[in-house]
Amino acid sequence: MDVSSSPACRFVVLISGRGSNMQTIVNTVQAGHLPATVSAVMANKADAAGLEWAQAHGIPTAVVPHRDYDSREAFDAALAEAIEAYQPHYVLLAGFMRVLTPAFVERFNGRLINIHPSLLPAFPGLHTHQQALAMGVQWHGCTIHFVTPVLDHGPIVAQGMVPVRADDTPDDLAQRVLQVEHRMYADVVGWLAQGRVSLDAMQRVQVSGVASRSFVLTPDGVASSE
Numbered sequence: 001m002d003v004s005s006s007p008a009c010r011f012v013v014l015i016s017g018r019g020s021n022m023q024t025i026v027n028t029v030q031a032g033h034l035p036a037t038v039s040a041v042m043a044n045k046a047d048a049a050g051l052e053w054a055q056a057h058g059i060p061t062a063v064v065p066h067r068d069y070d071s072r073e074a075f076d077a078a079l080a081e082a083i084e085a086y087q088p089h090y091v092l093l094a095g096f097m098r099v100l101t102p103a104f105v106e107r108f109n110g111r112l113i114n115i116h117p118s119l120l121p122a123f124p125g126l127h128t129h130q131q132a133l134a135m136g137v138q139w140h141g142c143t144i145h146f147v148t149p150v151l152d153h154g155p156i157v158a159q160g161m162v163p164v165r166a167d168d169t170p171d172d173l174a175q176r177v178l179q180v181e182h183r184m185y186a187d188v189v190g191w192l193a194q195g196r197v198s199l200d201a202m203q204r205v206q207v208s209g210v211a212s213r214s215f216v217l218t219p220d221g222v223a224s225s226e
């Protein structure tokens with residue numbers, strides 16, 4: 001793919017399902033206020049509902065079915081080849097549900113971003129809303145972080161939090177957290193596109209010109225904690 005004419009920040013977005021975070025990313029970029037483009041949306045499942053939405057919005061899509069490969073390493077190598085064809089500045093995981101191998105993470109080191117539906121380091125892995133309710137936490141939320149070989153452990157870019165209600169079900173919590181996820185990823189995509197995000201010598205995230213990297217859900221919507 002010839003990207004020489006594209007000086008903008010190129011994103012490839014990885015999904016596994018409905019892709020509401022991917023839709024937020026595409027809508028943010030296609031609003032036209034950022035020097036950025038979503039070069040492709042890719043999924044590890046052909047039935048990922050977000051693929052049809054992306055195609056309808058003019059975004060190239062690809063499927064690399066993880067079940068077609070004999071090993072995690074082989075799948076990751078095929079996925080990496082598909083991604084590198086677009087020469088992205090960043091690869092954004094948005095509901096991507098495969099644990100990535102160290103070789104894959106190394107190949108995109110410093111350019112791989114994920115959104116996780118908990119306030120890391122609390123509740124890594126899957127079923128985070130069930131974990132939160134089981135522990136009786138009163139605050140829950142989401143984290144955008146750089147991806148490292150250690151699952152859900154990378155340097156944190158932003159976090160957002162929501163109150164937990166006594167009668168919450170996991171789905172109630174998921175829907176409340178998604179509101180914050182969408183606002184957060186929209187802001188983080190802007191920071192990335194504007195070249196504001198870096199890692200210091202201690203592998204801590206720095207975002208130039210941004211006073212707060214935390215968000216909170218209020219009765220009036222999602223607010224930055226500035």
Ligand SMILES: Nc1nc2c(c(=O)[nH]1)N[C@@H](CN(C=O)c1ccc(C(=O)N[C@@H](CCC(=O)O)C(=O)O)cc1)CN2
Pocket residue numbers: 093096097098099100101102105114115116117125126146147148149150151152153154
């Ligand atoms: N090396 C890393 N890979 C991934 C990270 C990461 O931080 N480091 N983040 C995840 C995203 N994620 C949570 O945010 C996550 C995704 C998937 C799983 C998981 O256990 N997946 C199973 C399959 C589950 C399924 O297919 O439904 C698996 O891969 O065997 C845990 C956490 C993305 N990858």
Ligand SMILES: NCC(=O)N[C@@H]1O[C@H](COP(=O)([O-])[O-])[C@@H](O)[C@H]1O
Pocket residue numbers: 015016017018019020021022094095096097115116117125126142178181
């Ligand atoms: N461990 C990864 C993970 O659980 N990601 C979560 O999957 C959901 C996908 O929603 P979406 O497909 O509508 O963006 C989101 O809540 C995201 O945080």
